[in-house]
Amino acid sequence: MNNQEPDVKSIRELEDKAREAAEAKDLDRYVSFYADDAILLWPGAPMVTGRAAIRKFMRLFFSMPDFSLSFKTARVEVSLAGDFAYTCGTNKVTLVDPNGKRMKDSGKYLTVYRKQSDGTWKVVADMGNSDLPAPIPA
């Protein structure tokens, strides 16, 4: 596994930076981690295809004053050829529902990365779901 260690470290660092961007609600920075052709598989909505569409989708959430997103990387696996990787982790989301009730949710995520031709890693598929039967009032 030694050959994968540098890539594992790079991806962990990327996820740290993405988490900082999410916690700061820095939309441009958060979306920059996605590839042009990335797909977002957010619960409760159809797939969102392409970075531009992902940006538009996430802007809805980032613009909500009571929305927060944070996550923690639990595991990183890199292919032997160093061209593919995935991460698993946990996440926490809070938001205000259409009735004005503040909700919080704990969940898990699975993210797929592809190494680009310039050696950088970008997200190509990003998915998650809740650990809870339904989001609980915060």
Add this chain to the structure above:
Amino acid sequence: MIRYKRSGALFQLWKHNARWCIKLLIPPEIEEQYNHVVEVILLGERNRADIVALRENLDKYAATCNAGDLEGWMSLWTDEGIQMYPGAPSRVGKDQIRAGMRPAFDHFILKVEIAANPEIRVFGNWGFLRGNYTMSMVPKAGGETIKYDGKYLTIVEKQADGSWKTARDCFNSNVPET
């Protein structure tokens, strides 16, 4: 022993003793322009069998659900697989996955349909599958059918015997919760 040979205007590609060999027939000074063409063709040859196998795994996922065959469905998983089921913490390992799925197989008639044209990508010993699916669950004891319109992202790992098995499976709904 040469088992396969294909010639083009730019290169020759053949398989010799299970190894692929290539000979470029273009002058070295313009060779670089054609390297990406070579890479695309090599990847296509190498991955086709894997992509076919993974498509068959998807079909088996649906077929075993629809037949109520829990052990057949479980055979698709690695021993250390993790099922990231919505509405519950992750199920780690085959015992937890089997225990988590048994109520659905025991108490419902399942009908799973995998949407056409899933994305299947192979990267050597790993790969992923992404797509949409629908599922209906008809209670065996009677009652209302539960319908699910969802999407999945599945990480697969090539085993020592060449077969592919699911290492991580995550899915969620395409429609908001009501």
